[in-house]
Each structure stands twice: as structure tokens, then as C-alpha cells.
Amino acid sequence: MTDGDQPSGPKPNRLEVQGLKTYFFLDEGILKAVDGIDLTVGDQETIGIIGESGSGKSVMARSLLRLVTRPGEIVKGNVILRRKDGGVIDVLALAPGADQLRRIRGNDIAMVFQEPISAFSPVHTIGAQISEMVALHTDLKKHDVRTYVVDLLRRVGISNPGQRFDEYPHQLSGGMRQRAMIAMALSCRPKIVLADEPTTALDVTIQAQILELMKELQQSEDMSVIYITHDLAVVAETTDRVYVMYLGRVVESTTTERLFANPLHPYTRKLLGSIPHPGRHTHRLEVIEGSVPTPIDPPAQCAFVGRCPSAMPGVCDQAVPALTEIEPGHFVRCYLHSEEREPEDEWTNI
Amino acid sequence: MSGPTSEPDGAAGDRRILEVQGLTKYFDITKGLLRRVVGHVRAVDDVDLYVNAGETLAIVGESGSGKTTLGRMIVRAIEPTRGQIQLRTNGAGGSDWTDLTRLRGDELRATRRHFHMIFQDPYSSLDPRMRVMDIVTEPLIYNKVADGAEARQIARETLRLVGMADRHMQRYPHAFSGGQRQRIGIARSLVCNPKLIVCDEAVSALDVSIQAQILNLLKDLQERLHLSYVFIAHDLAVVEYIAHRVAVMYVGKVVELSETREVFRRPLHPYTEALLSAMPAPEPNRQRARIVLKGEPANPADPPSGCYFHPRCSYATDHCVRETPPLREVTPGRYAACHYAETLELKGMSGAAERQTA
Numbered sequence: 132m133t134d135g136d137q138p139s140g141p142k143p144n145r146l147e148v149q150g151l152k153t154y155f156f157l158d159e160g161i162l163k164a165v166d167g168i169d170l171t172v173g174d175q176e177t178i179g180i181i182g183e184s185g186s187g188k189s190v191m192a193r194s195l196l197r198l199v200t201r202p203g204e205i206v207k208g209n210v211i212l213r214r215k216d217g218g219v220i221d222v223l224a225l226a227p228g229a230d231q232l233r234r235i236r237g238n239d240i241a242m243v244f245q246e247p248i249s250a251f252s253p254v255h256t257i258g259a260q261i262s263e264m265v266a267l268h269t270d271l272k273k274h275d276v277r278t279y280v281v282d283l284l285r286r287v288g289i290s291n292p293g294q295r296f297d298e299y300p301h302q303l304s305g306g307m308r309q310r311a312m313i314a315m316a317l318s319c320r321p322k323i324v325l326a327d328e329p330t331t332a333l334d335v336t337i338q339a340q341i342l343e344l345m346k347e348l349q350q351s352e353d354m355s356v357i358y359i360t361h362d363l364a365v366v367a368e369t370t371d372r373v374y375v376m377y378l379g380r381v382v383e384s385t386t387t388e389r390l391f392a393n394p395l396h397p398y399t400r401k402l403l404g405s406i407p408h409p410g411r412h413t414h415r416l417e418v419i420e421g422s423v424p425t426p427i428d429p430p431a432q433c434a435f436v437g438r439c440p441s442a443m444p445g446v447c448d449q450a451v452p453a454l455t456e457i458e459p460g461h462f463v464r465c466y467l468h469s470e471e472r473e474p475e476d477e478w479t480n481i
Numbered sequence: 482m483s484g485p486t487s488e489p490d491g492a493a494g495d496r497r498i499l500e501v502q503g504l505t506k507y508f509d510i511t512k513g514l515l516r517r518v519v520g521h522v523r524a525v526d527d528v529d530l531y532v533n534a535g536e537t538l539a540i541v542g543e544s545g546s547g548k549t550t551l552g553r554m555i556v557r558a559i560e561p562t563r564g565q566i567q568l569r570t571n572g573a574g575g576s577d578w579t580d581l582t583r584l585r586g587d588e589l590r591a592t593r594r595h596f597h598m599i600f601q602d603p604y605s606s607l608d609p610r611m612r613v614m615d616i617v618t619e620p621l622i623y624n625k626v627a628d629g630a631e632a633r634q635i636a637r638e639t640l641r642l643v644g645m646a647d648r649h650m651q652r653y654p655h656a657f658s659g660g661q662r663q664r665i666g667i668a669r670s671l672v673c674n675p676k677l678i679v680c681d682e683a684v685s686a687l688d689v690s691i692q693a694q695i696l697n698l699l700k701d702l703q704e705r706l707h708l709s710y711v712f713i714a715h716d717l718a719v720v721e722y723i724a725h726r727v728a729v730m731y732v733g734k735v736v737e738l739s740e741t742r743e744v745f746r747r748p749l750h751p752y753t754e755a756l757l758s759a760m761p762a763p764e765p766n767r768q769r770a771r772i773v774l775k776g777e778p779a780n781p782a783d784p785p786s787g788c789y790f791h792p793r794c795s796y797a798t799d800h801c802v803r804e805t806p807p808l809r810e811v812t813p814g815r816y817a818a819c820h821y822a823e824t825l826e827l828k829g830m831s832g833a834a835e836r837q838t839a
Contacts, residue, residue: 183688184659290776305544334543334715336774339759343773353579361689364718364761387765405693407722409762410745410830416697416722419690422658 143213146172146195146240146323146353151195151223152478153187160428161481164190164203165472166379169454172323172355179370179387180359181402185423187345187379188359194270196236197222201367215322219239223415230410238268241316246326247308251300257284258296261315268319280318287314288344306337313344320352327359342369367391375399376427378434385461395463398435431479433466441467497569498676498709499532499555500578504564506550518670522782524550526733528564529808535703537710538740539724541717541756543778546730552679552713556598557581557589560719568677570595570829594624601682603662606652607669613640614650617668626673639672640665642705643698660691664698671702679711684719696723708820717760721745721830732779732789735808738816746829749817751794754827787838796825 153165164187172178182188193199193342195210207475210222212235225232244250247416261280265271271279277296284292287310300308309329316324326345330338342365350354358370366373367387374384375396383396394400404417432448433439439447446466451473454464463469507521525547532538540548555560555566566581570592579699584592597620600606603626607616617636621627627635640650643664644687654662663683670678680699684692700723702708720727720741729737729752737750748754758772772795779789788806791797800820808818819825 183690306777333754335717335759335761336543337777338761339771339773342761343771362761363689364763367763367765368761391763391765402689403763404765405690407696407718408764409718409721409760410788412742413722415700416693418694420696422691423688 136293142221143211144171144173144361145176145213146170147209147211148195149209149211150190151194151210153190153199153203153217154206154478155203156426157202163379163426163429165194166426168208168376168379168381168428170374170381170384172357174355174382175353176372177348177349177370178356178357179366179373180376181361181363181366181373182359182376183423184359185378185425186228186376187374187426189327191376192242192327192357192359195222195325196240196242197225197227197232207476212239212323215320234268237264237316237321238319238322239321240325241319241321242314243309243312243324243326245331247312248300248304250312251308253300256299257303257311258298261311264315264318280314281306283310283314283318286348287311287317288340289314305333307342309337309341310344311332313341313348317348317352322354323354324349324354325359326356328361329358330365331360331362336366345369363403375402378423378429380434380451380464381462382435382464383462384454389461392463394470395457395461396435396465397439397441401438401440407421431475433464443467496536497531498534499569499711500565500567501528501530501555502565502567504528504551504554504566505562506547506554506559507562509591512544520782523784524781525554525561528730528733528735530738531724532709532711534676534709535707536726537703537712537724539712539714539720539727540730541714541727542730543715545732545778545781547733547781548730549681551730552598552681552711553675555581555711556596556679557584557593558598568592568595570676590624594626594673594676596677596679597673597675599663599666599670599678599680599683602660602686603666603752604686606666607662607739609654610653611651613645613657613665616654616665617672620669620673622706624673634738636668636672639668642671642702643668656716658691659687660694661694663687663691667695667698668701670708671708674706675708677709677711679713681713682715683712685714685716692719699723713830717745717756718762729756732781732784733819734789735816736790736818738808739814743815744829748818748827749811749815749822749825750790751796751825751827752790754829755793757830758828760830796821 148168148170151165151168154161155164168191171315180188194205197203205223208223212222213219258280262276265276265279281292281296284295289295289310291308330341360366370387373387373390374381377398383399394403401417401419419438431450433452436442436447452464452466453471453473454462455469455471457463457468504525506525508524509518510520512519528551530717542548550559554561561582567578568581570579571577579592614636617640618632621632621635645664684695712724724741727741728735731752755772755774774793776793779785785792787803788801791801804818806818808816811817811822
């Protein structure tokens, strides 16, 4: 487990996201789904990105791989990636159809989706789909590809992999499909795995198997993992560091341990109070009043101000607070902790 | 068999509002042009349970365990293969037991107002072309409880009860967020003043902050209206928060049934232990040896011999392979279907509070 941020180590971070903004240009206005996100991922680190629906976490993940489609557009930011060969590039600077971009997807950064049934094609066998990936990214011979994929299926815990290779997605159970999805993601030995709600659709016992598997593979394959989820319990158990997202921005980030022991942002506090803690016999859950607003042409104020129990009129509704380091490695975006305001740029008032 | 409903007319029986006995649902597996029946999926297999007035009974289990089929049979959305569903329609202590499985047509329709269901998906369970007011008055009219101005008045009061403002009542469902839609769904199920509500994964599709609102609302309503809930869920943390008693299902059978606190503190069935162990907790640095179950739940169309759980159970013996353990009372009020329920020392969630100091 790594401690906190190390922004200026001797080696650059495996992945560094700087000021990422992804907007959707709709008839109703500009939806600022991701509005200035910075994050870092170190070697073998496990990062958690927590957010409710509408927080922009999935759009953020898609932006990293340049998978945003119109009317969405990445308007600003850098995604600095240290590739497997050691070369450092900005993913966002590449041309949309660039060969390099295709080689990054799957090869350097792979994605595991929530719904494996919709991520696989229903008319091709599991084996054929994974083999296609492998053939594209390696120069193995056809026969060797099959051996390689069967071995991969075995490694992710699929029993009878030789037979499963020739089966179609619908023939596998949910847990098996998720394993196959992981096998596909791992097929090119990526150094970064982006897992978007990888276990949300699964039963608890299967979830435990999958999380355990990811942990093992992370060590044996030297991977960094980014979990994107709304499940605080999964985050607590699997990650080293956490970013809490609200309405397109990170509102708090620190080590997982600090976040659960000493949450500073009112949203994080409320969020932690709103889930039942097993074994603690809570009599009443805390409630966050209202629901997440839609970030269409959001006003320049703290996004949480309307639901915040500690909101200060005349302060919180005047400008967007900046994400400031309150204690080493612990960043919070809240006027209760710092008066600093988010600097404006050309995208702030459009 | 000394099942959990063995003494319906005893002293304890007075508080009961629902009794399910031997409830079974086999789905046919057909083959070929003539749809010849070649086997059965034992979705729910001989389930006995009861619910007291003002109580929440949670039914937990993995997908395929039959919990949803059980819930749907209770509200008569699925026809049981056999078994009884006794509902006391005039409240606890009354004597009007009705066997729901015997009712047909108009009789069933006349009884439907006493039980209702809340669904998982607040997006697909409301008719997008009906206004909120009409969605909530519909059950009153259908069940011939009230109509016209009276129905609208009852609906308005119910909607206020679940926290909806008057100005919302003429809108369509699309104007509302998931949490508000679920409130509308709850209002719809409450409007006929039922005794029993079956909540099928009622909060699973909601965001955590909204989930807390709905869970608190369900608790408040239960206190105010003395409602009984059958709460079908897979999230054990939620179940611990809301339920008084828990029934754990595995491949169509209830394998454990006890007070919630007891189940979480010291489970009696190895499957319950594994479920509790697999449950992630929102506490980092928690030291524990997790039991990761191997394989997947048994196929209910072709269950293993003996105890259905034996292929995945680390305590299984030859006895478990040969003989099916019945659900029996292990200690007063605690039921488990395991040959070794008395001797196994299974781990629960105890010590959850102390872990923080570790």
C-alpha cells in the first residue's frame, strides 16, 4: 500500500489527469459533466472514485480513454500517461483516430464495465472476442492465441476454460461473464485498469470472489486499478486513496483510511452517515436532503450549497471554492476549511 | 416437521398477520415442439414462514435463490404450485384468516387491498402517461375503496405522508428523480391502507443518499401505520438496518430464520456465515479472514443431493451429501437447516465496533 500523494517523485506517476473538463453541448445549455478534475495514479496503486449518479464519474473514466461521443466533448485538460515502454504522452493531445490511441486502449489502459452482458457481442464466442483483442495487440500465431486465451480464462478462475472458450456470453452466469470481461481487460497486460462499477450487478459472494481476484492480479501483473463506484464499502475494502466526486468536481481526496476516519467535506460526512454500518445498530440513517442537481449551466457557487447543512449564505453561494490541501495529502473543496476560490478560466462563464 | 409456523393458534400466533406454509413453486422446463415437460426448476421449495403485525421480515439470498418468486407468490402475482398463504385481513388479534391461494376472481380482487408490492425500479414501475394523482388514486378505484373527490382526498393525504408536495400531484413521473418516484410508488402501495407490503429490492436501484431517505421513510411509516413488511433484498447492511427478523434463502429453500441481531451476531448456517463474511464493510483496515465461497449457487433445476449447499460448504461431511437437513428449531425462535447447527461455531459480524481500534 502506498501512502498519500507523491506528486513530484523521481519517476512520473503512471497516470496524471490535469484540469480535465468534459462538457455536453445540449439544446438546454451546457452540461458540465466533468468540470476540472485532477488526479494521480501511482504504480500498483488502487484508486477509488466515489460519486452518486450524476457526479460525472463515468464520463470522467470515458474521457481518459477518449471514449466521449457527441454532444459530449473534452474541452480542456491533460491526461499524462507513462506507457509500458516508459514513454510519456498526453492522451488528450493525440488525434482522434490516431494509431497510438488505439494501442493505448486495452494495451496501456483497459476498462472493465458494469454490465458484461452488454459489453460482449452476443453473436461471437467469448474466446473469439478475447482472441480478437490479443491478435490486435500482439503478434502471436493463431494457435498460440488460443492457448494464451485459455490460460487467461483459467487465471481469472473460470473452470473448464477450454470449453468456455467456445461458449457464447449468454451461456455464462453473471459472475463468469464478469470474469471473462476481466480476462479480456487483462489480455494485453495493461498497467492501468479502469473498473466502472465492476461488481455492482453481482451477488455478494461473487463480488467477494471478483474483488479478491482483482487484488491478486494487481500484484502478480503489476497493475494500478481505478475503481469507479458508488459503493462506499467496496471502496473502503479495496482502495489506497479516494476521490469523492460531486457534480463534476472532486470535493475531497485523501487516503482511504483518512477519508473514513476524518471526512472533512460536509458531503462526504453526510454520505458516510447515510449508509448502514454493519454491526453498529444504527437507529436512524442520516439523510442528504434533496437530490443531485443537473449541472446544466451551473451557477458559480459551491455545487453542494443547496443541500449542505453547514452552508454559509453570502459565502458558499458567491464563488466555487478551490480544492485545497488542509493536511498533508488531504484535499478539500469547502469554505469551512479554506477561503480559497477556484480560479476562473475561459470555460467558467460560457 | 417442526417448522417456524408449527403453532399458528398459540399465544404467539396472535400477533401474526401472515403465515406461509409449504409454499412451493416449480417452473416447468419444456422441450421440443410439443412442449413436453422434461424437468422442473424448483424456484421455491416448501417454504414456511410468518410475519407479525408491525414487523419487517427480510428475505435475503443471491440471485436465483427464489426470494423474488416467493415475494410475488405472496402478492399473488405468481400462482403457487402448492402451499398456503394465510393473511389476517382484520389486523393482529382478529380472526379473519384468508387463504390467498384459494381465492379467485372477484374474491381475490376484494382482498387485494390488504397487501401490496413496492418494486425495485422506480422508472419502469410507474406508467409514464399517468399523472401522479391518477397513479395513486388508481388502486382506490380498482379495489372499490373510494372514488371521485374522496379518492383524491385520500391520495393527497397519502402523498403528503410520503413527503410529496401538493404542487407535484398533477405532474407526470418523468418530472421526478428516482427517490421521488420511489416515494410515489410507496404512496401507491399505501393508499388502500394495506396490512402487508412486500418490498422487492425497493432501495437497490437508488443512490446511497436517496436510499437513506427511503429507508427512513419506510421505518417511519411502519411505526405510524403499524405496517408489516416482507423486505426482499440482497444488501445485508440494509437488511440489518431495517429488518426485525431475517430469512436466508438458498436455492429455493429457507436455510436460516431468526431475529436479525442473532443472525448477524452468530449465524447458525454455514451459508449465512459465508454471506456475512462476503459483505464488504465501510471500514478500511478491517482485519478479517474472509470466507470466499467457491463456485456458484446450485442450479435449481438440478440441485445436488443432500444439503444443497454441501458442494460449497467447508464443513460438509458425508452425511450432508446423503441427507437433506430440514429447517428445524435449533434454539427457541432460531431455525436453521443444517445437520451441525448446534456444534458449529460460526462467525458473525460481532466486534464490528471494536475493529476500529485495531
